[in-house]
Structures are given as structure tokens and as C-alpha cells.
Amino acid sequence: MSSTKLRAAQEEQDDDTEVDMSPMIDMVFLLLIFFIVNATLIIVEMDKKVQVPIARYSEKQNDKMGRIVVNVYSDEHAGEGRFRMADGKKVFADDEDMMDFIKKEKERWDGNGQKPRLHLRADGKVHFTYVRRVIRAAAAAGINEVIFVSLWSRNN
Amino acid sequence: MARHRRVTNLEEDKPKLSIAPLIDVCFLLLIYFLVTTTIKQKERDNSMALPSAAPSEAQPDIQPFFIKISNEGHIYANVGAAQELLDTEAQGAERTLPRLDQRLEIYAAAAKAGNNKPLVQVYVEAEAEQQVVSDVLNHLAKHDVTTVTFTDLVVQDDQHE
Numbered sequence: 439m440s441s442t443k444l445r446a447a448q449e450e451q452d453d454d455t456e457v458d459m460s461p462m463i464d465m466v467f468l469l470l471i472f473f474i475v476n477a478t479l480i481i482v483e484m485d486k487k488v489q490v491p492i493a494r495y496s497e498k499q500n501d502k503m504g505r506i507v508v509n510v511y512s513d514e515h516a517g518e519g520r521f522r523m524a525d526g527k528k529v530f531a532d533d534e535d536m537m538d539f540i541k542k543e544k545e546r547w548d549g550n551g552q553k554p555r556l557h558l559r560a561d562g563k564v565h566f567t568y569v570r571r572v573i574r575a576a577a578a579a580g581i582n583e584v585i586f587v588s589l590w591s592r593n594n
Numbered sequence: 595m596a597r598h599r600r601v602t603n604l605e606e607d608k609p610k611l612s613i614a615p616l617i618d619v620c621f622l623l624l625i626y627f628l629v630t631t632t633i634k635q636k637e638r639d640n641s642m643a644l645p646s647a648a649p650s651e652a653q654p655d656i657q658p659f660f661i662k663i664s665n666e667g668h669i670y671a672n673v674g675a676a677q678e679l680l681d682t683e684a685q686g687a688e689r690t691l692p693r694l695d696q697r698l699e700i701y702a703a704a705a706k707a708g709n710n711k712p713l714v715q716v717y718v719e720a721e722a723e724q725q726v727v728s729d730v731l732n733h734l735a736k737h738d739v740t741t742v743t744f745t746d747l748v749v750q751d752d753q754h755e
Contacts, residue, residue: 458611570720
């Protein structure tokens, strides 16, 4: 009699050892969402209308902090604005406007304890005169380190 | 009796989460994203310090190397009477400028021997393309020249738009 009781108890125990997967899945999704949300914060946006030049000796983008992005468009896409912000939508009205933006960003990065740098995404076909205007605006805002963005090669 | 049995059966039917369809869907999504993803090339940095933006009082100990880029994309060394045509266009997929490369190598070696930081001044004409400027900067990066002055930053030469 006691042995059947024991067997019944053992069977019951076997039933209990099943792992419940649903909380684990919940946790995995939670972690996934957490990392997705965090990761998007430090991505440097790239507008694909700007075809940056090729440079073989350029370096990997290691530190994404402190970058003040300015896009310079070629004649083909300059219709809506030659100089635009990282998202490619907000257009700088004039050089003064650009300088103000760079100054504000510089103060923001300085406040965060990061070294502000100009992340210059100029199209390969753009005339240097426009690039120079951005460099000049950055200089006026007090930034002397310029990152000329490039690609290692172009795969068409 | 029969009614009692039905009740116990209901109690035993605990709702269980079936994992198999979830895994199916996950794999399906994974395959979909694998197929539709095009690998975007990562953009790279060519970082330069532009001392003209933050002028210093101290005179550099070394004579700077002067490069001129014309509207046509020709690369020259030096100015005035000493001006010398180096390269007319970048060569190959790697966009090399062989003569500029050679000159920079000599200059960088000389600077290193004298324990100086190599200094390069670049004068770019208004209509030169950014790709050509990038080619020159690329060669500077190759020889570890990270201090560049765009000499025309002070001159208001680009009022025509």
C-alpha cells in the first residue's frame, strides 16, 4: 500500500519538473526591446541621398558620441536645401542658422563631457566651396576637429 | 458518476502553452529578415584637426607642405614659381595619387626625423569636387598627417553661389 503511495508521489513530482517557458519568453522579449531602444540612441543617421567619397585609409567609426552631423548635398538633391541635419529633412536656412545649430550641439556635448566634433557628410560630387562654408561655420562655433565621412569602397 | 468524471477531466486539462508554433514563426521571421536584408556599408572616418579654426601663437618649427587642388581636380605641390603639377586624376578603384603619395612620404619621413609634427596646407579652388579633396585627405591619413590647414578659410572667395 505504501509503495503505491510512494509511486503516486513520485509521479506527481515528475509532473512538477516541467519548465514553464512563457515567463522566459516574456523576459527575452523584454530584454530585446530594452536593447533595441537603447541601441537606436547612439546610431549616427545616414541619409542615402548623400553619396560620400571613397577613401581607403579612412578609419572605422569607433566612437559615435560627440558627433555633430551636417549633410552637404550635390546639385542633384540640393533643390530642397544644400545643407541639412542628420535626418536629411531639416534644412539650414543660412550659414548663421548652421552656426547656431553647431554651437548649440557643441554646448550639449560639452555638458555631457564628450568632445564635440563635426561629422561632415558631403557628397563626393559637391563643390568644395559648400564644404568650406560648413567648416567655416563650425570654426565660428568653436569646433576645429572635422570628420570627413567616407566609404572604403563603393559596391554598385 | 458520469457527471463526476467529466468534472475531473476538465480539471486535468490545464491550458499549456504550445512552443512549437512560436518557434515556427520565429524561424519564419528570421528567414524573412535574412533574405530581405541588404548589408549596408558602414561609413568611415577621416578625422582631421583644422588648426586654422583655432589659431595658435606659436610658430611651427617645420615648413608646411603646400598642396593645391584646382577646379579641374588637378593636384599641385607648392605655390608661385615653384608650383609643380603632381597628379591629374586618381587612379584605380583605390583612387591613388602616386606622385602626391611619393612626395608626402618623403615629407612625412623628414618631419619624423626632425621630431616634428607634419603640417600640410591645402588650397582648394571653389569648384573642385569633394571626392578629389577626399582623395588628398586620404593620402594625408595614409602618412599619419592629421593636422591640415585649408589656407583659404580666411579668404572670402566663395560668395558666388
